[in-house]
Amino acid sequence: MVAVASLALGIPSTSAFPPAPHQTLFGVVRDELGNPLALPKSSVVLEVPGSPAVTAVVRDATGVDGNYQLTVPMDSGLTASRYKPSALFPAAAFTLKVRIGTVNYVPIEMTGVNGLVAEPGKTARVDLTLGVDSDGDGLPDAWERSVLAAMGRNGTLKDVRPDADDDGDGISNLREYMAGTYAFDPADGFVLTAKGVENGRSVLEFLALRGRTYTVEASADMSGWRPVGFAMPGDATNAAERTQYLADDVKPVQVRVAPGTTTEDRRFFRVKVH
DSSP, X not given: OOOOOOOTTOOOOOOOOOOEEEEEEEEOEEOTTSOBOOOTTEEEEEEOTTSOOEEEEOOSSOBTTBSEEEEEEEOOSOSSSOSSTTOBOTTOOOEEEEEETTXXXXXXXXXXXXXXXXXXXXXXXXXXXXXXXXXXXXXXXHHHHHHHHHTTOOOOGGGSOTTOOTTOSSOOHHHHHHHTOOTTOTTOSOOOEEEEEETTEEXXXXXXXXXXXXXXXXXXXXXXXXXXXXXXXXXXXXXXXXXXEEOSSOEEEEEEEOOOOTTOSOOEEEEEEO
């Protein structure tokens, strides 16, 4: 809506612009060992100089959209003053913090942070990692020390590199940290195994870890991937309504994937951990 007011007495015209749609930030807050944060009275706080903070509670359960969701009011950037005190201008300076109780922590890593270049009405995934990262490689010191101790090595933190594969299982240390598997055990990597076919449905198995959420995707050419429904033990024979699985224990899990289309002569599968 544009409102114009003018008089012959020389009063300048003024224009009012509609507020831009909010931006939504979401993702996973992890502790220094890579586990999704599940502490009471925890929240994610976005601060912009001169504006009230925007806060979102960190949920106990982690889904495909993470364990927090932050709605950020935005301004069109065309007016001299903000339509709302907590509005965020495009490209405004900001700080993201994690508040546990009354203590604020600045994350050592924020993946997807480029999405914070303010785009009205858009969503951006920003995962946050807590802890101390003294060598600045994206892996918390506590996690790196646990790897060194488990492998019986006397090296320094710099010896545990995010792109290395210390246990030789084909999965980098950084991916092991994100998935919650052990970077010192070649038999513990996050592996997807095809167990066979039951009633026209592919049966897949993987190790699920408590607190993490898993989704299944399929592809005909390993190029374009799409989510697929699946069933688990205990579900009806033809059920395929699940789109995600939140693990409440550490155990191998089998899923029965919904059949593909009649034009697909083969399908590839992958499982994503959130």
